Amino acid sequence: MPKGIGSENPDNSENIVSVDLGDRSYNIHVGSNLLERAGEYIALAAPGARLAIITDTNVGPLHLATLTDSLDCAGIGWLAIEVPAGEKTKCFEQFHQVVEKVLAARLERGDAIVALGGGVVGDLAGFVAGVIRRGMKFIQLPTSLLAQVDSSVGGKTGINSPHGKNLIGVFHQPELVLADTGVLNTLSPREFRAGYAEVAKYGLIDRPNFFTWLEENWPEIERGGPARAEAIAESCRAKAAVVAADEREHGCRALLNLGHTFGHALEGATNYDSTRLVHGEGVAIGMVLAYKFSNRLNLAGPEAAERVIRHLKTVGLPTSISEIPGDVPPAEKLLEYIAQDKKVTKGELNFILTNGIGQSFIANNIATSQVLSFLKEEHPS
Amino acid sequence: MPKGIGSENPDNSENIVSVDLGDRSYNIHVGSNLLERAGEYIALAAPGARLAIITDTNVGPLHLATLTDSLDCAGIGWLAIEVPAGEKTKCFEQFHQVVEKVLAARLERGDAIVALGGGVVGDLAGFVAGVIRRGMKFIQLPTSLLAQVDSSVGGKTGINSPHGKNLIGVFHQPELVLADTGVLNTLSPREFRAGYAEVAKYGLIDRPNFFTWLEENWPEIERGGPARAEAIAESCRAKAAVVAADEREHGCRALLNLGHTFGHALEGATNYDSTRLVHGEGVAIGMVLAYKFSNRLNLAGPEAAERVIRHLKTVGLPTSISEIPGDVPPAEKLLEYIAQDKKVTKGELNFILTNGIGQSFIANNIATSQVLSFLKEEHPS
Numbered sequence A, B: 001m002p003k004g005i006g007s008e009n010p011d012n013s014e015n016i017v018s019v020d021l022g023d024r025s026y027n028i029h030v031g032s033n034l035l036e037r038a039g040e041y042i043a044l045a046a047p048g049a050r051l052a053i054i055t056d057t058n059v060g061p062l063h064l065a066t067l068t069d070s071l072d073c074a075g076i077g078w079l080a081i082e083v084p085a086g087e088k089t090k091c092f093e094q095f096h097q098v099v100e101k102v103l104a105a106r107l108e109r110g111d112a113i114v115a116l117g118g119g120v121v122g123d124l125a126g127f128v129a130g131v132i133r134r135g136m137k138f139i140q141l142p143t144s145l146l147a148q149v150d151s152s153v154g155g156k157t158g159i160n161s162p163h164g165k166n167l168i169g170v171f172h173q174p175e176l177v178l179a180d181t182g183v184l185n186t187l188s189p190r191e192f193r194a195g196y197a198e199v200a201k202y203g204l205i206d207r208p209n210f211f212t213w214l215e216e217n218w219p220e221i222e223r224g225g226p227a228r229a230e231a232i233a234e235s236c237r238a239k240a241a242v243v244a245a246d247e248r249e250h251g252c253r254a255l256l257n258l259g260h261t262f263g264h265a266l267e268g269a270t271n272y273d274s275t276r277l278v279h280g281e282g283v284a285i286g287m288v289l290a291y292k293f294s295n296r297l298n299l300a301g302p303e304a305a306e307r308v309i310r311h312l313k314t315v316g317l318p319t320s321i322s323e324i325p326g327d328v329p330p331a332e333k334l335l336e337y338i339a340q341d342k343k344v345t346k347g348e349l350n351f352i353l354t355n356g357i358g359q360s361f362i363a364n365n366i367a368t369s370q371v372l373s374f375l376k377e378e379h380p381s
Helices: A035-045 A059-073 A092-104 A119-131 A145-151 A181-186 A189-206 A208-223 A226-245 A252-257 A260-269 A279-296 A302-315 A331-340 A368-378 B035-045 B059-073 B092-104 B119-131 B145-151 B181-186 B189-206 B208-223 B226-245 B252-257 B260-269 B279-296 B302-315 B331-340 B368-378
Strands: A014-019 A026-031 A051-056 A078-083 A112-117 A137-142 A159-161 A164-168 A176-180 A348-354 A360-366 B014-019 B026-031 B051-056 B078-083 B112-117 B137-142 B159-161 B164-168 B176-180 B348-354 B360-366
Touching: A014 A226, A026 A226, A035 A059, A035 A137, A035 A176, A051 A059, A051 A092, A051 A119, A059 A078, A059 A112, A059 A181, A078 A092, A092 A119, A092 A159, A092 B092, A092 B159, A092 B164, A112 A119, A119 A137, A119 A145, A119 A159, A119 B119, A137 A145, A145 A181, A145 A189, A145 A226, A159 B092, A164 A260, A164 B092, A176 A181, A181 A226, A189 A208, A189 A226, A189 A252, A189 A279, A189 A302, A189 A360, A208 A226, A208 A302, A226 A252, A252 A260, A252 A348, A252 A360, A260 A279, A260 A331, A260 A348, A279 A302, A279 A348, A279 A368, A331 A368, A348 A368, A360 A368, B014 B226, B026 B226, B035 B059, B035 B137, B035 B176, B051 B059, B051 B092, B051 B119, B059 B078, B059 B112, B059 B181, B078 B092, B092 B119, B092 B159, B112 B119, B119 B137, B119 B145, B119 B159, B137 B145, B145 B181, B145 B189, B145 B226, B164 B260, B176 B181, B181 B226, B189 B208, B189 B226, B189 B252, B189 B279, B189 B302, B189 B360, B208 B226, B208 B302, B226 B252, B252 B260, B252 B348, B252 B360, B260 B279, B260 B331, B260 B348, B279 B302, B279 B348, B279 B368, B331 B368, B348 B368, B360 B368
Parallel strands: A026 A176, A051 A078, A051 A112, A112 A137, A137 A176, B026 B176, B051 B078, B051 B112, B112 B137, B137 B176
Antiparallel strands: A014 A026, A159 A164, A348 A360, B014 B026, B159 B164, B348 B360
16 A cells, blocks of 8 residues: 555555566555545656546546546646547547547656546557557556456557457556446446456466355355455456566466457457447356367366356356357357467467366467367357 | 578678667678578578568569568568558558558468568558567568668657657567668668768767768768778667667667757658658758757857768758758747657756767756747747
């Protein structure tokens, strides 16, 4: 906790997770009411900086005033740039517009871009921060569960291309992340569940005890008790550990893609239409498919996939392609989406597979034919 | 020299300059006939990579076939993307188009972007390489003197904004730079002289003996004798030393901007119209202005500026604003361009000033009023 902050407020419990990246290290603060004290934190993390706050048409009306009141109190100058809510905002046009708006405001290299929103806003704003004057300061104020446990941690930024998701971007680490658990109460149940898919993922990658704890504590996590903050902090710790070991995804960081190769393909196949499928739902189905595919390859027993399905069903997440509303393209087309996904090296397919709950690993050289016949079974046309 | 290369060709002298940046270190090879052997070098620096060659409408017809013949010999797959020649190509639209073309060709993270051209092509191609899949491999084959001694060394990439030059980009280091001194024979004398302004700059920053050597050897450098390759290699060594000490321009790297604050303002004020002023000409005038301004501030004697003017005149470079054809906006407007230049911190003007030949230093907190009255004297309206 920064010196002087929260000292008059001993009940205000707060978890701090450090992301250890040498001279690019930073802290993630997880707790309630952080947004209304953001000015104090930002004044310490980026002294003297002026801010360009990027937010969207959903989050701005809910939370921007809380943030700017706090900034005004702390004497920090700011301007706000609102972008349309939704995945389609992660496009070249929005990226260009926001960059030029920040330049028009004459922000300098020591000033900061602030992302106030979910994963879309964070990915776009981080990319903007990464390219203006070859790198401005960047601060993440994630307002969705997905952003708090995943996209705000680790420095990946970017936008989508017609050729695939997140294909254009940079690695750009923030100076500070404030994960305010209170703002999650404004999420729809569907959004909250979608973010939770990434929480469950950390258990399924390499933390079997965490997965068991999640199975036991889901009701309290959903209700918003202390277990929610603990689940978020543990997720951040899990991600921070992987990122510290492999910042630029040359090796083990790929583990974080558990469920994402199938998931991204399903998002692409449904044209990123969030009325049909949001990212976390794609990941939920993708994790089930990764566990089932591992079983088919005799890497894991059937009970592992069954346990994943059981927990995700309890949470209310989809666990099969057939649950996606509307037509989903045939298996051959899904395979094309997978092949264009960026987790491909020299034309061979890479997958995150598993030997059981919390025993995932990176598999290279998976044969296209095996994936195709598995997908045909899971998704008969 | 890579193992096996040039061994049958003992007369083929080649300078190798290492840029020491830890795990991002790379070599710059300076010599003749490097382009026709590029395939061998690239096979060693980026084994197995497919290439997207970015070139322009001037350079492509002259040199692309030499390069691709060499790649075909080495069994390296490639596609070529040609952009219009000229500074206006460093814009968001071209950037977007090239990115999508590379993605359409399904190049992967381990594949490489190759810049075959001058500074414009290198800056654009490097930025493209820096953002596709959050960073592809990058190889520089600079074909102008300016690119060989300056823009291809050090990892700065980017494009221009209506708000200023090079305001959008990333730091992205190449794997390999091949500076083929033979291709410089295809440059116009004006282009060659403009590139030479950056060569002289290294002497004027902190290598007074190099500047004296340049004064003595200019005729041979112009003619294309061994002094030309030596001038290029020494320039690369000078730049590599500064970049190794300060990769991301937090400190001494700013010295490389000697002449550039005034120079960029003049480029902006002439709307980047290369028929009126090219970058190196702006830098030449800018260096003279920096030396004269230093004299006006009693930091350097008048003889230093006089010596700079004498040498640049011998070379055939412009040394005053009045030599720029057409109307140049008044001093007040030039100051606005300076203020929007990225070498500004917290609204105060930073300049590279000097105590004499080869004795430059970074000056902060230069008062706007001093700059304005100096500009009014140099450029009465």
